[in-house]
Amino acid sequence: MKTIHVDIENTNMMQSFASEQFYETWTAFIRELLINAIDACNMRQALDWSWGTEFLEMEQAEQIKTVREPYEPHIIIAYRSDSRLFTIEDNGIGINEYDLINYVSRIGKSYYTSKDFYDQRVSYVPISKHGIGLCSCFMAARAILIESKKDNIINTAWMVNNQQDCSPIMAKWFEDNPQIEYVSSKKKTSGTRVALPLRQNYDPFIDMDFLVQTIKHFTMYQPIPITILYDNRKVVLNQPHLTWRFPHSEVLGSTIIEVDDELLEGYIAIYNDGHKDFFGRSEIFQQNIRVTEDAQSLGIQPEWLRNFTYQLNIKTRFLNMNLSRSTAARDDKLLELRQRVGQIIINHFGRQPLTLEQYMSDGRYPIVGTYKAETELVSRAVQVWVYLKEQEVEVPVRTVIKGFMGRKINIAFMAKSLFYYYKKGYTFDYTNFAAKYDMVIYEHNIRAFMQFIAPYVTDMHYVVNEDIQGLIYTHISADMTVEKDTNPKRGRYITQPAIPEEHMEFCLVSNELTSPLELVLNPANRNVMLLDRAQDHIKVRRLMAVIKENIKRRILNPNSRWTKALDFGGEYLEEYKSLKALSMQCVWCLEKDFPNELNELVVTILSPKELADYGLTSLYFTKDDFISWWISP
Structure with missing residues (x-):
C-alpha cells in the first residue's frame, strides 16, 4: 500500500488566517490578543491556587503559599500615536523557548489542548482552543514582537515530571516569513508583552475612545483589571461582575429575569x-468574550414571545465556536442553550402563567414551541373567551382541551x-x-387556540347563512377521544377554513381576522380560477389587486355612494379597526350595479387582445358572485 503525507502550505494558511475574509473585521486581533492575555492570567492564577497541594493538605498548602505574594492579575493595553506601536502586556504564566517552538510557531496547535496543559491538572477551562489567533495580528501589522518570561509556579504544578525553563525570551515574526527569530531576554517579571507596529x-x-469601546465590546465585564494607555492618557477598566446595561428595569409592562446558575449569568428582558x-x-458572551455581532441570529429567542432581549454570559466553554470566533456552530449545543433559556422562562412564570400572556405572540406566528415544557406553559398562559353552558368565561387553552378530552365535539368560532x-335577534335559529x-x-387569541387544537381537527369550514345578514362563522369538528402531541403539527396547522361547496361566491370576509382587512377568495369560483391561472402576467396580478381593493373600500365605507369601480393601481389598505364584526360590516356594502362596474374596470385595464391571450374572455362578474346580503336593496 502506498501512502502520501498530507501537508499544509504555511504561506497559504497565513494569508487565510490574516485576512478580513476570515475574521470579518480588522479589530479581531485585539480580541485574539486579549483572549491570550486573559488565558495566561487565569492559568497562572489556577496554578497559584494549586501550588503545593499535590503533596500537602489544603490547610498546610495555605501556610506554604504565604511564602509567595498573592497573585493579582492585570493587563495593560497601550498605543503610541507617534510610532503607531500597539502593545498588550499581561503578568500571566508566560511562555518559554519550548512553548515558542512547539505552540507559537505551529499554526493550528494550541497549548491549551495539549498534553502539557492537561498534565497541569488545573480546574481552569481556557478560552483559547484553535491555536490560530496570533495570525490575526498580520491584518493590522507586518511584524509581531514578543517578549515573555515563564512563571516559576509552572514547576510546582500537578504531575510535572520535568522542570520547565523559566529563562526569558524575545522573538520577532515578520509577515510572509515562515521563520520566527528569537534570542534571550532580560525580562525580570513573569508574563508576556506583544508589540505590533x-x-x-x-x-x-485609533484613539482612547476606540480602545475603550473595543474592549467593552469584546468583553462583557472586566474581572481582570485592564489598563488602557493612549499617549499620555490613561483609563482603567475594572468591572468584577456583570451588570444590567439597560436601566429601565422597573417599567410597567416589562419583566426582567436575573439569571445565575451553573452555566449562565446575566439578564433576560x-x-x-x-x-x-x-x-x-x-x-x-462565552467565558466573558462576545460570541457574535448578531445575537438574534442564533435563534435563542422563544418564538412565542413578541419582544425578547437578553444579555447573557456562558460561564464555561459550552458553545462550539467557529475558527474565526465570529459566531457559534449551529449544533446540538446551541439547541441545548435555546432549551435552557426556555426553561428559565418556565421557572419564572410557572406559578403565574397568566402574567405571561401580555408578552406573547397573538398567534400570527407559531407559538407552539419545539419543547414540550414550553408548550405546556404557553397553553396555560394563553386565554380564550368561551361561551359554554350559557355562561361566558375566560379560561386558559389548556383548560379547554383538558375539559373535553375523551370526546368528539363541535366548536363555533364567532x-x-x-x-x-x-x-x-334570531332566537329560533339560535x-x-x-x-x-x-x-x-x-375572536380573542383564536389563532393561538387553533395551534393547540390542530391535532384534533377533523373538519373545519365556514358557515355562511344566506338568510341572516352578517352571519358568517367557522365550524370545527374535533376528535379528542385520545390525547395527541401538539408539536408534530407545529407550523402546519390550518389557518383558513374551507368554503362549503354550495357557496360559489367570489369572496367572503370571516370574523377571526383583524386589521388589515383581508378578503378570503373562493378557489371554486369561476372568476377566481380564471384570474389565478393567469397570475404569471403582471397586468393580471394588478387587476386582481385592484378588484380586491374596490371591494375593501366599499366594505369600509358602506354609506358612501360610488359611481364606478376605481383603478387604485393595487392594494394599499391601511390599518383600521372595526367596531363590529367584520361580516356585519359587509351588510349592503355593494350597490346593485357593482358587478357591472367591475366588468367595465376589467376592459379598461386589459385590452381585448390581452383578455384573449390570457384566457380571460369569459371573465364576467354577476350578483351571484357575492353573498346576497352584500348587495344593497
Missing part, C-alpha cells in the same frame, strides 16, 4: 411593544359582537345552533 492606514481609527426603545440589541347579535355546538369561542 500597526499599518499607517489604521492609525486614524421580556416586554410589551411600547417598550422596544428601552432595550438595545441582545448580547451573548366574533363576540356577532354572537350576541345572532342570539338576541336554538338549533346551540344544540349543535358544545361551545363558542370568540
Whole structure:
C-alpha cells in the first residue's frame, strides 16, 4: 500500500488566517490578543491556587503559599500615536523557548489542548482552543514582537515530571516569513508583552475612545483589571461582575429575569411593544468574550414571545465556536442553550402563567414551541373567551382541551359582537345552533387556540347563512377521544377554513381576522380560477389587486355612494379597526350595479387582445358572485 503525507502550505494558511475574509473585521486581533492575555492570567492564577497541594493538605498548602505574594492579575493595553506601536502586556504564566517552538510557531496547535496543559491538572477551562489567533495580528501589522518570561509556579504544578525553563525570551515574526527569530531576554517579571507596529492606514481609527469601546465590546465585564494607555492618557477598566446595561428595569409592562446558575449569568428582558426603545440589541458572551455581532441570529429567542432581549454570559466553554470566533456552530449545543433559556422562562412564570400572556405572540406566528415544557406553559398562559353552558368565561387553552378530552365535539368560532347579535335577534335559529355546538369561542387569541387544537381537527369550514345578514362563522369538528402531541403539527396547522361547496361566491370576509382587512377568495369560483391561472402576467396580478381593493373600500365605507369601480393601481389598505364584526360590516356594502362596474374596470385595464391571450374572455362578474346580503336593496 502506498501512502502520501498530507501537508499544509504555511504561506497559504497565513494569508487565510490574516485576512478580513476570515475574521470579518480588522479589530479581531485585539480580541485574539486579549483572549491570550486573559488565558495566561487565569492559568497562572489556577496554578497559584494549586501550588503545593499535590503533596500537602489544603490547610498546610495555605501556610506554604504565604511564602509567595498573592497573585493579582492585570493587563495593560497601550498605543503610541507617534510610532503607531500597539502593545498588550499581561503578568500571566508566560511562555518559554519550548512553548515558542512547539505552540507559537505551529499554526493550528494550541497549548491549551495539549498534553502539557492537561498534565497541569488545573480546574481552569481556557478560552483559547484553535491555536490560530496570533495570525490575526498580520491584518493590522507586518511584524509581531514578543517578549515573555515563564512563571516559576509552572514547576510546582500537578504531575510535572520535568522542570520547565523559566529563562526569558524575545522573538520577532515578520509577515510572509515562515521563520520566527528569537534570542534571550532580560525580562525580570513573569508574563508576556506583544508589540505590533500597526499599518499607517489604521492609525486614524485609533484613539482612547476606540480602545475603550473595543474592549467593552469584546468583553462583557472586566474581572481582570485592564489598563488602557493612549499617549499620555490613561483609563482603567475594572468591572468584577456583570451588570444590567439597560436601566429601565422597573417599567410597567416589562419583566426582567436575573439569571445565575451553573452555566449562565446575566439578564433576560421580556416586554410589551411600547417598550422596544428601552432595550438595545441582545448580547451573548462565552467565558466573558462576545460570541457574535448578531445575537438574534442564533435563534435563542422563544418564538412565542413578541419582544425578547437578553444579555447573557456562558460561564464555561459550552458553545462550539467557529475558527474565526465570529459566531457559534449551529449544533446540538446551541439547541441545548435555546432549551435552557426556555426553561428559565418556565421557572419564572410557572406559578403565574397568566402574567405571561401580555408578552406573547397573538398567534400570527407559531407559538407552539419545539419543547414540550414550553408548550405546556404557553397553553396555560394563553386565554380564550368561551361561551359554554350559557355562561361566558375566560379560561386558559389548556383548560379547554383538558375539559373535553375523551370526546368528539363541535366548536363555533364567532366574533363576540356577532354572537350576541345572532342570539338576541334570531332566537329560533339560535336554538338549533346551540344544540349543535358544545361551545363558542370568540375572536380573542383564536389563532393561538387553533395551534393547540390542530391535532384534533377533523373538519373545519365556514358557515355562511344566506338568510341572516352578517352571519358568517367557522365550524370545527374535533376528535379528542385520545390525547395527541401538539408539536408534530407545529407550523402546519390550518389557518383558513374551507368554503362549503354550495357557496360559489367570489369572496367572503370571516370574523377571526383583524386589521388589515383581508378578503378570503373562493378557489371554486369561476372568476377566481380564471384570474389565478393567469397570475404569471403582471397586468393580471394588478387587476386582481385592484378588484380586491374596490371591494375593501366599499366594505369600509358602506354609506358612501360610488359611481364606478376605481383603478387604485393595487392594494394599499391601511390599518383600521372595526367596531363590529367584520361580516356585519359587509351588510349592503355593494350597490346593485357593482358587478357591472367591475366588468367595465376589467376592459379598461386589459385590452381585448390581452383578455384573449390570457384566457380571460369569459371573465364576467354577476350578483351571484357575492353573498346576497352584500348587495344593497
